[in-house]
Amino acid sequence: MLTVIGAGFPRTGTSSMKAALERLGFGPCHHMFDVGSDPDRARRWAPLANHDTVPEWDHVLEGFRSSVDWPASFFWRELAAAYPEAKVVLTVRDPYSWFASMRSLISNGPTRLQAENLAPEMAGLAANMETTRPLLERMIREMLGSDSPFGVVPDEKDSILAFEQHTATVKESLPPERLLVFDVREGWEPLCRFLGVDVPAGEPFPHLNDSKVMQESIDRLMQGENIGLPFHPAG
Helix, strand or coil, X not given: CCXXXXXXXXXXXXXXXXXXXXXXXXCCEECHHHHHHCXXXXXXXXXXXXXXXXXXXXXXXXXXXXXXXXXXXXXXXXXXXXXXXXXXXEECCCHHHHXXXXXXXXXXXXXXXXXXXXXXXXXXXXXXXXXXXXXXXXXXXXXHCCCCCCCCCCCHHHHHHHHHHHHHHHHHHCXXXXXEEECHHHCHHHHHXXXXXXXXXXXXXXXXXXXXXXXXXHHHHHCCCCCCCCCCCCC
């Protein structure tokens, strides 16, 4: 059962949030990584591409105590209703730096997954992402207002407008005592205060460089290394 729901877009520090929530005892934390690395998890999410599907959230998110990043954050409203005691964290960042990070993600992630002669480790990730491709396209279409094919960078102006509108919608939809609007650069204190836990003594907040880790990991996977998929296809 979820106790913390991430409502932020990908590339808003969601990998850092995953690490932070798990460090604070709210793990395991579901992230797009779990979809890319687990074919069973990908199959659980795939039916949600259909608007008529009524999710069994306890099944889709079985084993997780928190969630961040797409696909879970796309369904933040539904998850907030399904788990009324859960708190919601909306991760935010500068919209222009967010779009630059999204552009890098799309250019270095989905595009390279379509290459021929993928290493077995990379092929598994590609297959799982293909399983959820209709859902990913639904999310891009509905959240970013883009009909761009999977792997094509959407329009910058429209994407930033969608990002800002999403932030406003989440703020307007939830009571302040249930919602934290959080920039990971703020560190432990606001997050721990909101969740009612102690700040880890002498431990820095886990600021992860998603773009760098993702690119380096894809390079190694393309070379045939088995590295356990330690990167997040969306972060």
